[in-house]
Amino acid sequence: MGEFLNLKSVAQAREILREFEPVDVETVNLQEADGRVCATDIRAREDMPSSARAAMDGYAVRAKDTFGASDAVPSFLRVRGSVPMGDVFPDSVGAGEAVGISTGGVVPLGADAVVMVEYTSEGEGDELEIHKGVAPGENVIRPAEDIRKEDVVIPAGRRLRPQDVGALAAFGIPQLTVYRRPRVAILSTGNEIVAPTETPRPGQVRDVNQYALAAQAKKDGACVLLGGVARDDAAEIAARCAGLLEQSDMLILSGGSSVGVRDLTASVLEGLGAEILFHGISVRPGKPTILSRVGKKPVLGMPGVPVSALVIYDMFVRPLTWRMGGERDREEWPARVKARMTRRVPSVAGREDYLRVRLISRNGETWAEPIMGGSAIISTMLKANGYVVIPSHAEGVAEGEDVEVLRFCG
Amino acid sequence: MGEFLNLKSVAQAREILREFEPVDVETVNLQEADGRVCATDIRAREDMPSSARAAMDGYAVRAKDTFGASDAVPSFLRVRGSVPMGDVFPDSVGAGEAVGISTGGVVPLGADAVVMVEYTSEGEGDELEIHKGVAPGENVIRPAEDIRKEDVVIPAGRRLRPQDVGALAAFGIPQLTVYRRPRVAILSTGNEIVAPTETPRPGQVRDVNQYALAAQAKKDGACVLLGGVARDDAAEIAARCAGLLEQSDMLILSGGSSVGVRDLTASVLEGLGAEILFHGISVRPGKPTILSRVGKKPVLGMPGVPVSALVIYDMFVRPLTWRMGGERDREEWPARVKARMTRRVPSVAGREDYLRVRLISRNGETWAEPIMGGSAIISTMLKANGYVVIPSHAEGVAEGEDVEVLRFCG
Numbered sequence: 077m078g079e080f081l082n083l084k085s086v087a088q089a090r091e092i093l094r095e096f097e098p099v100d101v102e103t104v105n106l107q108e109a110d111g112r113v114c115a116t117d118i119r120a121r122e123d124m125p126s127s128a129r130a131a132m133d134g135y136a137v138r139a140k141d142t143f144g145a146s147d148a149v150p151s152f153l154r155v156r157g158s159v160p161m162g163d164v165f166p167d168s169v170g171a172g173e174a175v176g177i178s179t180g181g182v183v184p185l186g187a188d189a190v191v192m193v194e195y196t197s198e199g200e201g202d203e204l205e206i207h208k209g210v211a212p213g214e215n216v217i218r219p220a221e222d223i224r225k226e227d228v229v230i231p232a233g234r235r236l237r238p239q240d241v242g243a244l245a246a247f248g249i250p251q252l253t254v255y256r257r258p259r260v261a262i263l264s265t266g267n268e269i270v271a272p273t274e275t276p277r278p279g280q281v282r283d284v285n286q287y288a289l290a291a292q293a294k295k296d297g298a299c300v301l302l303g304g305v306a307r308d309d310a311a312e313i314a315a316r317c318a319g320l321l322e323q324s325d326m327l328i329l330s331g332g333s334s335v336g337v338r339d340l341t342a343s344v345l346e347g348l349g350a351e352i353l354f355h356g357i358s359v360r361p362g363k364p365t366i367l368s369r370v371g372k373k374p375v376l377g378m379p380g381v382p383v384s385a386l387v388i389y390d391m392f393v394r395p396l397t398w399r400m401g402g403e404r405d406r407e408e409w410p411a412r413v414k415a416r417m418t419r420r421v422p423s424v425a426g427r428e429d430y431l432r433v434r435l436i437s438r439n440g441e442t443w444a445e446p447i448m449g450g451s452a453i454i455s456t457m458l459k460a461n462g463y464v465v466i467p468s469h470a471e472g473v474a475e476g477e478d479v480e481v482l483r484f485c486g
Numbered sequence: 487m488g489e490f491l492n493l494k495s496v497a498q499a500r501e502i503l504r505e506f507e508p509v510d511v512e513t514v515n516l517q518e519a520d521g522r523v524c525a526t527d528i529r530a531r532e533d534m535p536s537s538a539r540a541a542m543d544g545y546a547v548r549a550k551d552t553f554g555a556s557d558a559v560p561s562f563l564r565v566r567g568s569v570p571m572g573d574v575f576p577d578s579v580g581a582g583e584a585v586g587i588s589t590g591g592v593v594p595l596g597a598d599a600v601v602m603v604e605y606t607s608e609g610e611g612d613e614l615e616i617h618k619g620v621a622p623g624e625n626v627i628r629p630a631e632d633i634r635k636e637d638v639v640i641p642a643g644r645r646l647r648p649q650d651v652g653a654l655a656a657f658g659i660p661q662l663t664v665y666r667r668p669r670v671a672i673l674s675t676g677n678e679i680v681a682p683t684e685t686p687r688p689g690q691v692r693d694v695n696q697y698a699l700a701a702q703a704k705k706d707g708a709c710v711l712l713g714g715v716a717r718d719d720a721a722e723i724a725a726r727c728a729g730l731l732e733q734s735d736m737l738i739l740s741g742g743s744s745v746g747v748r749d750l751t752a753s754v755l756e757g758l759g760a761e762i763l764f765h766g767i768s769v770r771p772g773k774p775t776i777l778s779r780v781g782k783k784p785v786l787g788m789p790g791v792p793v794s795a796l797v798i799y800d801m802f803v804r805p806l807t808w809r810m811g812g813e814r815d816r817e818e819w820p821a822r823v824k825a826r827m828t829r830r831v832p833s834v835a836g837r838e839d840y841l842r843v844r845l846i847s848r849n850g851e852t853w854a855e856p857i858m859g860g861s862a863i864i865s866t867m868l869k870a871n872g873y874v875v876i877p878s879h880a881e882g883v884a885e886g887e888d889v890e891v892l893r894f895c896g
Binding site: 106110111126127129131160161164179180221223236240244245247249266269272274275278280282285288289291295381382386389454 | 516517542589590633658659676685688693696697701702704705790791792796799823862863864868
């Protein structure tokens with residue numbers, strides 16, 4: 077019952093969730109590094125580039141040989157060949173000379189600038205006309221201009237993006253230390269819950285949360301262990317939990333939509349030696365969420381109602397999964413959209429509400445349409461593409477009110 | 487050379503890219519369905535809920551027995567037990583009677599509403615006080631109110647999100663037809679390119695694109711085949727391409743930063759019987775991108791400069807990977823942020839420019855700071871967290887100008 081819960085505010089719950097530590101680390105090869113979280117700062121092993129390189133296709137020259145060149149009064153240089161890709165030009169560039177060069181090519185000794193090919197034209201024999209002067213250093217990437225040796229290229233705690241993987245390749249880092257993927261075990265509980273392969277009898281429902289929560293945790297970089305469905309029996313749940321905890325870093329219990337079962341979950345947790353960190357958050361949906369700790373491992377009691385479980389995962393468990401996977405300071409909702417509410421939705425002060433909304437366009441304006449239906453209505457999550465948060469000090473949102481939508485990203 | 491390219495506009499290039507078809511389909515189990523793309527519309531196999539269910543914890547009652555109830559003048563009912571979770575109440579609810587019920591429980595015959603537990607108090611023996619009347623249907627989810635049998639729950643072409651996987655579980659769909667993951671082969675070319683495990687000699691550089699492009703394609707749901715590095719030799723490249731094409735649905739050639747090599751790539755493609763669809767897009771960076779087709783398979787020649795390759799992937803290849811993986815109408819940039827430019831960046835009319843920018847906060851305003859440095863500067867992509875697109879009709883963006891930033895998501 078609500079009355080017996082020791083409710084935490086959203087801020088308090090988040091603070092408590094930040095106490096958990098990342099799991100240990102392992103070594104992976106470059107080819108498997110994408111999407112993993114760096115466990116150490118990656119520093120550049122050398123200057124990049126190590127020698128001056130052309131930033132454009134064209135000709136390496138001495139800049140002063142081109143001063144004042146224009147279409148009307150071109151400079152004339154003599155082409156001495158070109159820089160071979162993958163090698164260096166074997167000679168230096170003298171006064172009045174030019175050497176063909178492609179983007180990325182090593183600028184030969186003697187040259188201090190590159191004239192873009194667009195501003196040149198080939199004349200008779202090895203003659204080259206320059207139609208636009210260049211300043212010293214123009215179109216040249218200086219040694220270490222891109223990245224200096226020992227610079228931090230990728231900070232510890234970052235989940236590696238494609239460009240980060242590219243940087244690892246550029247610096248010749250064939251292996252690196254990353255956080256192990258946290259192992260998240262999920263156990264559904266409830267006498268009314270049957271596996272998706274079964275046909276429910278009247279009063280029964282198929283297990284939704286195990287699969288939805290597994291998909292959420294996998295998306296956040298975890299390895300998932302599906303624990304199956306336990307009946308509402310303290311001994312059975314406790315035995316299964318003990319087994320799952322041995323094999324995992326985090327345990328999620330889903331279920332307990334009925335009053336008696338909530339008490340059951342709490343008593344099972346106490347039997348496991350779990351320290352209860354909170355039992356209840358001042359939110360809707362998902363109020364009766366339980367967080368406890370067994371040793372270093374979080375054990376969560378999630379609401380059995382599917383929409384509540386999805387929302388609580390999005391709002392509270394995702395940052396925990398990220399943190400245990402080693403991510404630091406990752407922004408939870410990079411896609412925030414300003415919109416106006418299509419209709420009024422009341423709330424209750426003292427409670428943070430997570431409205432499921434759909435973004436729609438009306439006369440060029442973006443509107444947030446709340447998907448009506450309580451947390452027992454699973455289609456609300458299928459139709460939604462974001463949340464509107466009604467803060468705990470507000471008593472709802474008004475029709476036409478400006479809101480910020482936290483969009484689901486991909 | 488730019489002069490010899492047959493440049494397409496961005497709109498033309500995108501139009502041509504839309505001609506490619508999705509790969510074939512396969513069957514997966516529910517447990518492996520997350521992140522896969524549905525190949526058929528998934529329809530509800532039954533009404534949900536199949537019978538009336540409680541939307542709240544409380545008591546199932548006949549609404550008219552509670553009419554006018556208030557704190558001052560409560561209604562008094564007699565509790566007849568409670569609905570067991572996972573089963574149905576064996577009797578019907580008569581006049582003046584109430585049956586305890588949890589969220590999700592099947593509303594017993596005779597009852598037509600649920601009084602929230604918060605508005606009740608238990609009296610002597612089986613007596614229950616009701617402090618607030620309910621209307622018929624209140625706190626009850628009607629049969630089929632959530633989803634009606636035969637409704638499309640998940641449309642074909644959607645990449646399955648956690649909530650979609652939950653819906654599949656709810657409807658007892660243990661297997662489903664999804665698009666096969668497209669196989670993307672990547673071959674780096676260039677005499678100057680060495681593997682990341684090697685120490686480059688002067689003039690050489692390590693292969694960045696193979697690993698960065700692989701990470702991009704994997705993120706977009708593809709299986710990646712790393713083809714290694716080929717030297718600038720038409721026969722070698724052609725032989726490797728032929729082998730890779732046999733094993734893949736799409737082939738990406740990366741390289742050809744030098745003029746001669748671009749021509750080499752084009753001639754190799756023609757030798758493979760590839761139909762060249764375009765050679766060059768009016769963009770910066772990445773102008774000399776080649777798209778061709780061998781049978782039904784796209785073969786792309788991507789710029790060798792790492793930043794250009796990353797940008798061209800983001801802007802043109804990602805939607806192609808999605809399409810070939812069966813996705814329909816997915817929004818490319820769900821995270822768009824309004825910001826102001828910290829400085830002027832010139833451009834050239836007739837060309838679309840993709841600026842790498844970093845979002846920063848200044849006096850509560852969001853600003854987009856362009857990361858200076860050309861496409862040869864790999865650190866520009868490490869520092870950036872989004873793009874600003876300068877449209878082809880503009881000659882740049884002004885300092886302080888309002889722009890939209892396409893943010894990198896996650």
